[in-house]
Amino acid sequence: MVEAEAELKRLMLAGLAGDAAAHRTLLAAVARHLRNYYRARMRGAPEDAEDLVQETLIAIHTRRDSYDASYPVTAWIYAIARYRMIDHFRRHKRRGGDHIPLDDAPELFTAAEDQASDARRDVMRLLDTLPAKQREAIQLVKLDGMSVKDAAARLNLSESDVKVSAHRGLKALMKLMADAGP
Amino acid sequence: MKTDDLIDALARDPAPPPAPPAPRRMAFALGAGLLLGVVLLVTFFGMRPDIGAAQMPVMMKAMFSALAASVAVPVLLQLAKPGRPLGWRIAAVGGFVLLSAGIVGVALIGGDPTERFQLWMAGAFPWCVAIIPLLAAPTALLLTRLLRDLAPTDLRASGAALGAVSGGIGAMVYAMYCPVDSVAWVVTWYSVAIALCAVLGAFAGARLLRW
Numbered sequence: 001m002v003e004a005e006a007e008l009k010r011l012m013l014a015g016l017a018g019d020a021a022a023h024r025t026l027l028a029a030v031a032r033h034l035r036n037y038y039r040a041r042m043r044g045a046p047e048d049a050e051d052l053v054q055e056t057l058i059a060i061h062t063r064r065d066s067y068d069a070s071y072p073v074t075a076w077i078y079a080i081a082r083y084r085m086i087d088h089f090r091r092h093k094r095r096g097g098d099h100i101p102l103d104d105a106p107e108l109f110t111a112a113e114d115q116a117s118d119a120r121r122d123v124m125r126l127l128d129t130l131p132a133k134q135r136e137a138i139q140l141v142k143l144d145g146m147s148v149k150d151a152a153a154r155l156n157l158s159e160s161d162v163k164v165s166a167h168r169g170l171k172a173l174m175k176l177m178a179d180a181g182p
Numbered sequence: 183m184k185t186d187d188l189i190d191a192l193a194r195d196p197a198p199p200p201a202p203p204a205p206r207r208m209a210f211a212l213g214a215g216l217l218l219g220v221v222l223l224v225t226f227f228g229m230r231p232d233i234g235a236a237q238m239p240v241m242m243k244a245m246f247s248a249l250a251a252s253v254a255v256p257v258l259l260q261l262a263k264p265g266r267p268l269g270w271r272i273a274a275v276g277g278f279v280l281l282s283a284g285i286v287g288v289a290l291i292g293g294d295p296t297e298r299f300q301l302w303m304a305g306a307f308p309w310c311v312a313i314i315p316l317l318a319a320p321t322a323l324l325l326t327r328l329l330r331d332l333a334p335t336d337l338r339a340s341g342a343a344l345g346a347v348s349g350g351i352g353a354m355v356y357a358m359y360c361p362v363d364s365v366a367w368v369v370t371w372y373s374v375a376i377a378l379c380a381v382l383g384a385f386a387g388a389r390l391l392r393w
Contacts, residue, residue: 016197024193031185054188059333061192063393065201066263066333075265083264083335087392129195176191 004033009073016064027057030077037081048088055125056084062128126176133157134169141166204262204332208255211328212351215321219355222317227359236363243357243368250376251350253278258325258343262332275346282369289365302366310356314375315382318345318352322383330393341387342380349379 008026015023034056038049059080067076127135133155140151141162148166152159201207223229233240256271286302293301325344334340353372362368 018197020193020196023197024189027189027192028186031189050185054185057185057188057192061195062198063264063333065198068263068266071266076263077265079264079335080333129192131196176188 004029005072005074008077009069012064012067012073013069016067027061030060031057033077034081038085041085048092052081052084052088055088056081058125058129059084126173129176130169130172134165134172137162137165138169138173201331204328205259207328208259208325211324212251212255212321212347215318215324215348216351216354218320218324219317219352220358222320223355223359227313229358230361233358239363240357240360242365243360243363243372244354246369247350247353247357247372247376249350250278250353250372251347254343254346254350254380258329258340258347261334261336261340261343262329264333264335279373282373285369286366289369293366301364302370306362308367308371308374310353310360310371311375311378313359314349314352314356314372315379316352317355318348318379321351322348322379326390329391333393334391337388337391338384340391342384344387344391345379345381345383346376348383349376352376352379 008029011022011026011029015026031053034053035049038052039046042049042052060077063080067073127138130138136155137151137157140146140154141148146154148159148162152162155162157165230236230240253274257268257275260266260268260271290298290302322344325348329340329344353376356372356375360368
């Protein structure tokens with residue numbers, strides 16, 4: 001990644017300054033680096049490697065204001081990539097035992113619960129990429145089950161505004177989920 | 183390829199509004215944590231009765247605690263964003279530990295040899311080791327919330343730094359209650375309490391700081 005530093009840093013700074021095209025080029029270039037990085041470390045699990053590429057891209061995108069321009073951008077990307085991989089192993093550590101002895105059968109249910117919470121977390125991660133208004137509307141109305149009226153009062157918006165935001169946000173979220181794949 | 187679609191979706195997402203700088207947010211969290219700690223102290227323990235007459239030792243203890251917190255703050259700030267080496271910040275923590283050991287040494291050498299052990303252990307149970315982490319809790323919660331909003335990638339180290347900062351703030355609060363004024367005792371046990379906070383933070387951080 002060392003030779004890439006100058007180019008990636010230029011793209012990163014331009015993207016942070018609002019240049020969407022530069023940001024897109026950066027994400028595409030980073031995706032290629034990440035794919036190499038994860039494939040080399042996740043031998044035998046190419047789907048996991050691609051999942052990690054996507055998770056890391058989302059993290060790099062949603063946390064891009066955490067980049068400190070006085071340090072190399074490759075160090076920033078590498079730290080996030082490494083963190084996402086450690087987090088991935090931590091989340092999947094308890095899975096992966098196909099041959100469970102009969103005595104341990106109750107653990108099967110625990111494992112199923114874990115998977116449900118994992119899936120929910122993934123949605124949460126995608127939810128974070130939505131604009132704040134849509135995210136808050138979905139959180140309150142669709143996830144917390146608050147009435148549109150109460151949510152409107154809480155967010156200081158009109159009721160129709162909340163409805164439209166929740167609807168648009170859900171559509172965007174569904175698209176993101178379809179794109180992100182299983 | 184689906185990853186390309188994800189990139190398109192992300193690229194259409196507008197840039198986030200700039201957040202207030204992390205140091206300012208941390209200063210706010212520390213101030214609020216200190217205040218909440220004082221409220222906890224007054225509610226459950228009360229100030230030491232002779233706080234008016236004992237202003238000098240109380241100030242010294244609070245300043246020692248504030249110094250402990252302030253050498254850990256740069257470490258925590260540095261760890262809050264990815265890909266930044268610690269550099270001199272970790273050396274400052276090491277320097278503070280050496281300074282503390284030096285203070286204890288000088289205080290013990292300067293004391294009456296027959297009373298040395300008494301000066302150091304005061305013949306009392308060091309309650310501060312249990313109470314300082316308690317008074318540090320509000321600060322720790324506020325800092326945890328702040329850090330989850332930033333992007334720490336070394337959760338164990340970040341948790342330890344967060345614990346040490348919170349412990350220093352907790353010790354500042356505890357200084358208003360602490361009845362023992364022996365320098366060797368205070369420096370020893372306050373340091374143990376703050377180190378305990380750092381250890382607790384390292385364990386809790388791996389879980390609580392995930393993002």
